[in-house]
Amino acid sequence: MSQHDPVVGADRTTDPDPAGEGPERVATTQAFEEVFGPARDSEPELVQLLTPEGERQHHPLFDQDFDADTLRGFYRDMVLVRRLDTEATALQRHGELGLWAQLLGQEAAQIGAGRALRAQDHVFPTYREHGVAWCKGVDPLRLLAIFRGVDQGAWDPEAHHFGLYTIVIGAQTLHAVGYGMGMQRDGVVGTGDPDRDAAVIAHFGDGASSQGDVNEAFIFAASYNAPVVFFCQNNQWAISEPIERQSRIPLYQRANGFGFPGVRVDGNDVLATYAVTRAALQRAREGQGPTFVEAYTYRMGAHTTTDDPTRYRLNDDVERWKLRDPIKRLEVYLRRNGLVDDAWLADLTAEADEFGRTLREGCKSMPDPAPASMFDHVYAEETDELRAEREGFAAYHASFEAGVS
């Protein structure tokens, strides 16, 4: 561009300090922060009903009474899904699974959310929702089968109201919104009948919150007032990328920008997670639209068994989060209040041991699928082309068998 370029000239006329280096820049920045608030709020406000020390807290909005059976049930769920996680990790180390996505540390977030669901509510999980699958009655061996490479999810999503694991980050949040829109059309939202009203919960992580699909899901859900709870487990890490690389503000605050409420709950507190998710689901069922729940938690293990978190995070952080262990704090509370005793806990340990045996034996005894099954279920109406490929495959293999005999 020449100095006679009229556009350049116009720029100089309107902005005498185009590089923004003058004192006005500082003043403007301060003014912006005064008007719009700080760019970052690093100290989260959490909904918490049980402290890491096992002390019961009360919350003006989300408090509720929990009977002993419910509390013991939460504890049992968390112990067993941690056992599932431990066994699966060991099975991967023994070469029985190709991969495992660990949930260690996220038991309360998943059991709290999972137990808040009614039978008719529908779950759209990511690939780490082993605890929610447990609550929805999906056989844990079906989860192991995916990571063993036997199938890609062979439970019936409609029978369990638990969708298939989704590997592409955040893609399922849109499916959840569409499913919720279907519920609206089916007349099962906001009828006032608690046995009929239904909602959808979409699980995803802090990393997924950066994805376009998740943001589009927020927009669609808000626009159509869809009965969806967006349940984000902020476990602080997207493989090696920290939450600071995903968001400059606490994630739950994003919801406000999309026009629906967001709430941050202590994701290591099963009581609070249950209470908040339950309230959000009820809101959705009643036709009041979406809610964003950020379960603030920590991934104690690796992203998956192929990951090495010692390369990117400090051991001090892990040790600090161990003090917030979701299972320990409930155990302290249960013991302190005489809701469990040594005998009850010993029985649960025995149950977990037996569960572990079932998982190990069940995993190792899973047969590989028949090779020709790779051609199954590509289409509802199979094509002649695929049929011919299947027949060619069979004939090719039969030619070897004929040669041997």
Add this chain to the structure above:
Amino acid sequence: MSAPAIEPVAPAAERTTERVTLAKALNAGLRRAMEDDDTVLVMGEDVGKLGGVFRITDGLQKDFGEDRVIDSPLAESGIVGTAVGLALRGYRPVVEIQFDGFVYPAYDQIVCQVAKMRYRSGGNLRMPMVIRIPYGGGIGAVEHHSESPEAQFAHTPGLKVVTCSNPVDGYWMLQQAIASDDPVIFLEPKRQYHADKVDLDVTATPDQLFASRVVRAGTDATLVAYGPQVKVAMAAAEAAANEGRSLEVIDLRTLSPLDLGPVFDSVRRTGRAVVTHEAHVNLGMGAEVAARISEECFYSLEAPVLRVGGYDTPYPASRIEEEFLPDLDRVLDAVDRSCAF
């Protein structure tokens, strides 16, 4: 002298034949599918009050309501992704991608979710969805409004890909695509939307969806085309006939699965084949068709199978798009080269 007998005119409702454009035929096909099945939903940008930028959904929201004809936010992945959820809930969403070049933001949802949901679930889930895409060039549009992405979807197992070339096919094929329990990419040649009117008999027995069709018989060479190129191929065959050369023209209609039986039969008779499409030649549908003809008809071929298509450039500025698009002369030039072997 008595008055002449007057033939009673059938009331409009009883008339079964109407002269329609492709746009009108598609609209009528959608309307009929929605009347026949309450689970059919239409969704996309501007499909409601506006009736779509090409007016394919004109009047549908007025008659079927906002719950069944859904104006969406401007987000293609969102449109397809939410349609996945609706399909999982038991609906049959028909989504409109406004223009071919806008489908790419939805590409992940289409190839990773729509295409694989049934397979992933071991047959537990269905994905009865139609993704309508106005495609191809020749309308003088700006960038991203004239593309031919068919090969990208035909390369994805789990999807079915079809394209109509005329109003009658548009009417029937769209209804059949909606009725299919498999996800169908439905490509509509946008430059044909308002081009020609033909008689549409809504009581006729239609051809089946996933079948190609011989649209002009000939003996000297086989022209294989689909979508907007069928009209070009027919014009080429007409011109060739004036010069004494007889060309057979086949409208593929279905790109995945490919129905090449009629093509093989034809090439075995003519010994020569030219495949034409608007999409880029490199790794395009023509490459697949040519390879399959070579495998099946090797001893019948008098010449290599030739391809005519868009050049391997991005779609150019519209002032020179006529140079990019294969026309009658480029098709006939290929026929000449084939016959010269």
